[in-house]
Amino acid sequence: MSTEIATFGGGCFWCIEAPFKEIDGVESVISGYAGGHVENPTYEQVCSGNTGHAEVVQVEYDPDRRSYADLLEVFFTVHDPTQRNRQGPDVGSQYRSAIFYHDERQREEAEAFIQELDAADAYDDSVVTEVERLETFYEAEPHHQDYYEKNPNQAYCSFHIPPKLEKVRSKFADRLKPEQVH
Incomplete structure (x- = not known):
């Protein structure tokens, strides 16, 4: 099996990681950092x-089972791409809506997808998602990986992540991993 990688930032990485982990064809989701100028940054930095x-997630997926366009659709469902440098209570450029493309095909698909969303007036405001080349991905500290899975009752997680999971489960029921189908 040959896999590909996609990298997305849409607020807190815990909130993006959990929904992507439920999608069939997604092999792994790693939380981390991209788009900055400091080498090996820490969470605190x-x-x-x-x-x-x-804050981003790197999604490893099987392109024979899930397309990049499918992942874009999930990404734009689980966060608000019209908020600049903010997602809900999380404010700052570290929470920006961003797609870090790995090759020209991903860049073209991401830009076309955003144009389609705006042309269809999919949101009340224009999409502000940044599309930029991935230079370097830094994996987040181990305790940030699978965070919701390990901490479902943590206050932030229990409030913000279940609504995102419900959106994914209802909108993409045909794309869920078999163990996620309820």
């Missing part, structure tokens, strides 16, 4: 807003 990084 990124949260300060001074490193230029965004």
